[in-house]
Amino acid sequence: MVLSCVFSTGSVSAQPQQTAPIIVDGNPIFEVSPSGQFTASQRADEANRILREIIKDSKSPVRVEIDSNRDLPVILVNNSHILSVTSNDLPKGRSITEQAKIWQQQLAQAIEQAQYERTLSYLMTATLISLAVLLVAFFITYQLEKLWHRWIDPLLERANSQVLLTETGQPLTQLPTQPRPKIQVFSEVFLNLIKGLIGFISIIYVTRLFPQTRQLSYDFVNLIVNSLVADLVTLGDKQYSVLDLVFLIAVLIALVFFARTLGVVLRSRVLSFTGLSRAAQETIALMANYTMVFIGAIIILQLWGLDISSLTVFAGVLGVGIGLGIQGIAKEFVSGLVLIFERPIQVGDFVEVGELMGTVERISVRSTEIKTLDQISVILPNSRFLESEVINWNHRTPVSRLKLAVGVAYGSDLSLVKNALLDAAKQHKEVLTNPPPKVGFVGFGDSCLDFQLLIWISKPNKQFQIKSDLYFIIDSIFRKRGINIPFPQQDLNIESGKLQVEISPELINSLTELSQSLAAWIKHQTNSQE
Structure with missing residues (x-):
């Protein structure tokens, strides 16, 4: 019912007007109605044109008269026909003669005021008033901005800090590179709106002081209104503005x-x-x-x-x-519908798409939002989840298995190593007991014995943190139980006990000459010191 009333009101406002105003310097004086073959707009436009020319060219007082010698009273301005008063122009209980006299008086007063507003004394007074209004508006906006930044902004900042402290338990610490809080942005926008409103009101007031600017502003507003209400689009048998x-x-x-x-x-x-x-x-x-x-x-x-x-x-x-x-948009739209109804991924799933790994936060008909482990939101097109390989760690069940590779030194007690790894898995609260952890002996490595700890977790989005915690626990247990973790090394063994090296004759001669020269230099240094 409310919507029906709203739309019916909108349709009524779009209907053509039944009356049109008579304007003097942008001030509506009275309104005329259609008469015979002339519409209200045609009657008003012609009268307004004549009045504008008379007021512009006339320097002496203007005569506004009524010609009653015709079938209908005619209003004359300096003997120029302005309009005829018809029965359509009459309100209830008023005669044509009475209506003509009322319009005559209103026109005479409006024209007299228009001539006065074109005098030098009025223009000087209006100019001084305009300057005063603009200065007052500038002073008000300047003081308002100072008071706003002194009182309102600190108050909003304290309120925002209190809300943030209540919600997160952390105070507001804004860095220079961080965006401003929304409440500060809203405060700036609201302040600028108030300043703009003050300036707009001041300009409107100034334009109303001068007849020329008042007429221009009226024509401009009238043009905008007519453009908005004029029929523009035709759908079916109806036209819409x-x-x-x-x-x-x-x-x-x-x-x-x-x-x-x-x-x-x-x-x-x-x-x-x-x-x-x-x-x-x-x-x-x-x-x-x-x-x-x-x-x-x-x-x-x-x-x-x-x-x-x-x-x-x-x-x-x-x-x-x-x-x-728009094939791309349609493609993403269809992909979004497939994701919503087929549900290969769902909100809250921990997925891996290419090099991205994170939790699905939102699925829309065009894109999907994933929050990575670095808490960065990434927007991906829906088609990427259907065209490329996607690893969903939560698909059907969130339980996932992790593998931790561990190497120990040769000569270590394998049973002791196995028990140590199982004890490490039992110490972590995120490791499931069912299925139980297992330890596998993978093989003999180049410098160590390779083991693999297999565990099951129910929170795949925490797998990297769980792995890190387990490696810390394993290192601590190995140190306590004397289990060594080797580092890669290579040993060189000589079976005969002697290393046979072949040297070329040229190298032997060079070494002999070098040794002789060195011996001669040492002997010379010794003799010189003595």
């Missing part, structure tokens, strides 16, 4: 936000108490969101007066567009 389209788009956007909010409420207030998994909750909330948007859009279009069957041409054009220009 820009204002109608803007109103429709605003209602559809409000529908999308309402559906999204309702989906969040459904997930947090209803589905969270059903015991369903997080993935099932996300899927139900997402389907409810899109269903509400689809049904709501159809209802709104019908209430708007649009025949749904008239959209067949638009659907055909959209199909051609999909085939030519």
Whole structure:
């Protein structure tokens, strides 16, 4: 019912006006109605044109008279025909003569005021008032900004810090490279809106002081309004203006936000108490969101007066567009539907796609958001999950097996090594007892005996942390039990006890000459010291 009233009001506002105003320097004086073959706009436009020329060219007082010698009273300005007063212009209980006299007085006062506003004394006064208004507006905005940064910003910052401390237990510590909190951005935007509003009001007031600028502003506003309400698009047998389209788009956007909010409420207030998994909750909330948007859009279009069957041409054009220009979007949309209904991955799953590894946070019809182990959100197109190899550690069951390679020195007691590895696995709380941990003797390595510890975990997104913890525990147990972990080394053994080396005659001669020269130099140094 509310939507019906809203859309009916919008349709009424789009109807053509039954009256049109008589304007003097941007001030509406009175309104005229259609008469005979002339519309209200035609009568008003002609009268306004004549009045504008008379006021512009006249220096002496203007005469506004009524010619009663005709079938209908005619209002004359300096003997120029302005308009005739007809029965359509009359309100209830008023005669044509009375209406003509009222309009005569209103026109005379408006023209007298227009001539006064063109005098030098008025223009000087209006100029001084304009400067004063602009200075006051500048002073108000300047002081407002100072007071805002002195009082409002610290108050908002303290409130934001208190909220952050309550939610996370950590105080707000903003680094220069970090983005500003949303509440600070909102504060700046709101302050700029207030300053802009003050400036806008000041400019409007100044333009209202001068007849020329007042007329220009009125014409500009009138042009904008006429452009908004003029028929622009034809769908079926109805025509719609820009204002109608803007109103429709605003209602559809409000529908999308309402559906999204309702989906969040459904997930947090209803589905969270059903015991369903997080993935099932996300899927139900997402389907409810899109269903509400689809049904709501159809209802709104019908209430708007649009025949749904008239959209067949638009659907055909959209199909051609999909085939030519938006194949990628359509491809991602279809991939998103496959992910939602077939559910190879779900929200909360720990997946590995190429070099990326992280938890699925959100699945939409176009893309999927993954939060990596570094807490970085990565947006991936849905088609990537269908076209490339994806490792889902949580598919069907979150239980996964990890392998830890361990090497010990040759000569170690194998039973002692096995028991040490099993004890290390038992000490970690994230290692499952069913299936139990196992130790395998892999083989003889180049410098160590290779073992493999096999464990089962239920939180694959913590596998790297679990591996690190286990290696710390294994190292501690090995040190306590005297088990050595070797490092790679190579030994060179000579079986005969002598190393046979062949030296060429040239090298022997060179070494002999070098030794003789060295002996002679040493002898010379000795004699010189004596």
